[in-house]
Amino acid sequence: METSAAVPKPVKGTRKKMTRMEKHNLRVGMLFISPWLIGFLIFNLYPMIASLIYSFTDFQGILVSQQVWYANYAAMLRDDRFWFAVKNTLFMVIIAVPLNLLFSLICAILLNLKVKGQSFYRVIFFLPSIVPAIAATMLWIWILKPDNGLLSTVLGWFGVQSPNWFLDPLWSKPALILMGIWGIGGTIIIYLSGLQDVSQTLLESAELDGANWWNRLRNITIPMVSPITLFNLITGVIFMFQYFSQAYVFARFASVGKADLIVGRPMDSTLFYSVFLYDKFTGFRYGYASAMAWVLFIVILLCTIALLKASDRFTYYAG
Amino acid sequence: MKKLFPLFSILIIAATLLAACGGGAAPAAAEKPEKMTVWIQWGDNPAQLQELFNKFGEANGIKVEVTAPLEADKIQTALNSSNPPDVLILSGGDDVKSYASKGFISPLNDVIKSANIDLTDFYAAPLQACVQNGDYLCLPWGNDIYALFWNKDMFKAAGLDPEKPPQTLDELVAMSKALTKIDAEGNITQAGFIPDFSWGHIDLYGQRFNGFWYNQDGTELTVNSDAMVNAFKWEQQFYCDGITPEQMLNLVATGGDYMAAEQLFYAGKTAFQVDGEWQVGPNFIPAIVPGLNYGITAFPVDSNNADKAGSGMVQGTVALVPAKAANKEWSGKLLAWMMSPEIVAEEFSYNANLPTSKKAAEDPRFAEMKGFDNFINIMANPATTFVITSPIQTELITEMTLVEEKVLRECADPKPLLDEVQVKFAPLLAESLKK
Numbered sequence: 084m085e086t087s088a089a090v091p092k093p094v095k096g097t098r099k100k101m102t103r104m105e106k107h108n109l110r111v112g113m114l115f116i117s118p119w120l121i122g123f124l125i126f127n128l129y130p131m132i133a134s135l136i137y138s139f140t141d142f143q144g145i146l147v148s149q150q151v152w153y154a155n156y157a158a159m160l161r162d163d164r165f166w167f168a169v170k171n172t173l174f175m176v177i178i179a180v181p182l183n184l185l186f187s188l189i190c191a192i193l194l195n196l197k198v199k200g201q202s203f204y205r206v207i208f209f210l211p212s213i214v215p216a217i218a219a220t221m222l223w224i225w226i227l228k229p230d231n232g233l234l235s236t237v238l239g240w241f242g243v244q245s246p247n248w249f250l251d252p253l254w255s256k257p258a259l260i261l262m263g264i265w266g267i268g269g270t271i272i273i274y275l276s277g278l279q280d281v282s283q284t285l286l287e288s289a290e291l292d293g294a295n296w297w298n299r300l301r302n303i304t305i306p307m308v309s310p311i312t313l314f315n316l317i318t319g320v321i322f323m324f325q326y327f328s329q330a331y332v333f334a335r336f337a338s339v340g341k342a343d344l345i346v347g348r349p350m351d352s353t354l355f356y357s358v359f360l361y362d363k364f365t366g367f368r369y370g371y372a373s374a375m376a377w378v379l380f381i382v383i384l385l386c387t388i389a390l391l392k393a394s395d396r397f398t399y400y401a402g
Numbered sequence: 403m404k405k406l407f408p409l410f411s412i413l414i415i416a417a418t419l420l421a422a423c424g425g426g427a428a429p430a431a432a433e434k435p436e437k438m439t440v441w442i443q444w445g446d447n448p449a450q451l452q453e454l455f456n457k458f459g460e461a462n463g464i465k466v467e468v469t470a471p472l473e474a475d476k477i478q479t480a481l482n483s484s485n486p487p488d489v490l491i492l493s494g495g496d497d498v499k500s501y502a503s504k505g506f507i508s509p510l511n512d513v514i515k516s517a518n519i520d521l522t523d524f525y526a527a528p529l530q531a532c533v534q535n536g537d538y539l540c541l542p543w544g545n546d547i548y549a550l551f552w553n554k555d556m557f558k559a560a561g562l563d564p565e566k567p568p569q570t571l572d573e574l575v576a577m578s579k580a581l582t583k584i585d586a587e588g589n590i591t592q593a594g595f596i597p598d599f600s601w602g603h604i605d606l607y608g609q610r611f612n613g614f615w616y617n618q619d620g621t622e623l624t625v626n627s628d629a630m631v632n633a634f635k636w637e638q639q640f641y642c643d644g645i646t647p648e649q650m651l652n653l654v655a656t657g658g659d660y661m662a663a664e665q666l667f668y669a670g671k672t673a674f675q676v677d678g679e680w681q682v683g684p685n686f687i688p689a690i691v692p693g694l695n696y697g698i699t700a701f702p703v704d705s706n707n708a709d710k711a712g713s714g715m716v717q718g719t720v721a722l723v724p725a726k727a728a729n730k731e732w733s734g735k736l737l738a739w740m741m742s743p744e745i746v747a748e749e750f751s752y753n754a755n756l757p758t759s760k761k762a763a764e765d766p767r768f769a770e771m772k773g774f775d776n777f778i779n780i781m782a783n784p785a786t787t788f789v790i791t792s793p794i795q796t797e798l799i800t801e802m803t804l805v806e807e808k809v810l811r812e813c814a815d816p817k818p819l820l821d822e823v824q825v826k827f828a829p830l831l832a833e834s835l836k837k
Binding site for chain 1: 474475478648651652654655656796797800803804807808811826
């Protein structure tokens with residue numbers, strides 16, 4: 084039966100008039116949404132557009148600025164410290180993100196075992212993730228202190244000398260990765276929820292068919308939690324591209340006893356992209372900093388799109 | 403009525419002209435403002451500063467409002483606005499020339515003249531830092547100078563005369579070696595001198611080799627000059643000659659915060675430290691390590707530049723009047739009051755910073771701080787210079803600090819590193835000076 088004939092075709096140039104009730108509802112709706120809308124326009128959209136405009140100027144915090152077109156972007160490419168910051172950031176994205184995912188999955192699998200006191204263990208593993216980043220970094224600084232820190236003391240019992248985490252550029256990033264792994268509680272919880280959705284029927288069938296623990300993990304559990312892995316991977320990559328607080332506090336401590344603060348200490352080994360952007364911002368190079376922010380935005384966007392595209396190959400959506 | 407209109411017009415114009423002529427012959431005194439504003443960038447203790455400026459307010463029947471401390475971006479915005487503070491006090495003179503080139507501040511020559519500010523009462527080096535092409539862009543208000551502190555007990559233990567600190571850079575190297583202790587496992591347990599601790603002092607070391615990273619007026623970059631290369635090579639000996647940077651850094655890592663008893667010099671882990679006059683003030687050595695047996699002397703000199711003996715490099719707070727200040731005459735009066743010896747003595751004896759007024763330096767409150775006279779003598783030395791600055795100062799210092807870290811921690815050759823900095827920053831300086 085054809086029903087389309089019953090629907091009157093809209094006549095070009097005419098619009099159905101809103102009833103009084105619809106108008107009233109629209110007004111009320113706009114009124115309710117306006118706090119968010121105004122906030123979005125003032126605090127999100129305006130700064131974004133302004134920063135895009137600033138990125139093409141030599142704006143230094145005062146009202147006189149000149150259009151420099153692509154000069155900030157070109158200066159960025161010529162700046163050694165910019166490339167140092169890019170290298171350090173990519174190191175964290177490539178090394179720290181997979182490590183965090185690996186440890187999160189291992190911990191989640193362990194916390195999914197049916198053992199006595201399981202809830203208690205889950206709380207213990209989750210707790211570090213609610214400690215503020217600055218407080219957690221300060222805590223780790225005390226743990227890693229080479230002369231009398233907790234870790235160096237424990238290593239000392241076994242005759243191992245603690246590395247100079249704060250002053251040796253080789254060890255500064257591993258120290259930050261270590262701190263990051265301590266705070267993976269949030270990722271563990273997300274993995275845990277995914278693990279609880281893995282079909283028990285499938286696992287039991289595989290066991291009956293003679294699949295051992297490793298085969299069940301490799302062929303059932305990991306594919307079944309692959310959407311979770313994708314989510315954690317994307318959020319982890321975004322976090323690492325914007326890595327700041329821990330590195331900033333760490334550099335403060337890497338200036339042991341020094342009264343002057345240079346970000347990125349020791350020897351620019353903790354100069355990450357956002358830290359360098361902040362350094363430029365506080366140095367009144369607002370044009371340059373805005374250009375950096377837009378490059379970061381585009382890189383994150385492209386990475387996210389690339390990960391989503393590539394995810395077809397490793398992500399399995401049941402059903 | 404129509405006939406009278408031209409007559410009225412002529413009378414009004416004549417009256418206006420007469421009034422204008424009268425004003426030219428003897429300028430009328432500016433009206434006393436009800437309120438004045440003072441912005442201070444560094445103010446660690448805003449209440450104390452407000453109390454100090456209240457004295458000017460009470461004496462003149464004006465409300466003086468002090469805002470401190472301030473972020474630098476607020477200062478730039480205010481200077482460009484139509485309502486800047488009446489007097490602005492900056493932590494250092496780094497941005498003064500840049501502000502002047504943008505027209506944010508006007509020279510103080512007229513203000514100095516009309517307010518009878520006695521320029522002969524200022525120490526020469528800090529005052530020179532404010533001068534550009536014969537114009538006074540600012541006036542110094544309190545200063546800092548670095549000197550060499552040495553631990554007399556450690557000298558005695560090493561068999562050195564505790565009353566004879568090093569006079570030359572070579573002597574400092576030799577004494578430092580004599581004071582360094584290494585245990586059986588190769589750990590440095592006590593160092594002589596650590597050149598980049600607790601502040602970077604590349605400027606001072608460069609000056610000792612008769613150079614700096616700019617030419618005299620800050621218009622040309624000279625970071626790869628022989629003087630600067632020699633200064634870095636001299637520093638390198640303390641990390642790379644007879645010991646390894648790793649050994650030194652392992653010792654440095656054991657130090658506590660700058661104001662903690664575990665700080666390396668306070669804790670007796672290093673025999674020398676280059677630091678400022680505030681160390682002898684009530685908040686530092688007397689409070690943190692009252693038992694420390696130490697001496698203070700001007701930083702040693704290169705034997706080829708002995709004329710610099712007893713001198714130092716001065717830097718510090720400056721006061722200025724924004725170009726758009728509402729009432730320049732009263733800004734000048736406030737500035738003159740600030741620069742008076744009594745006020746300078748009161749403010750800087752409280753903060754244990756160097757007074758820029760010679761008369762203020764005679765105030766007994768400075769003499770009460772043991773060792774403070776050493777710093778005053780260094781400031782008064784005719785060879786003492788000010789730190790030359792430019793609009794690219796902040797970024798250049800960061801870059802130079804990175805070069806210093808590579809030279810000290812990787813024992814790298816400073817020459818190619820400084821050449822790179824020269825190539826990178828010379829165009830930036832030229833560009834920034836054009837703006």
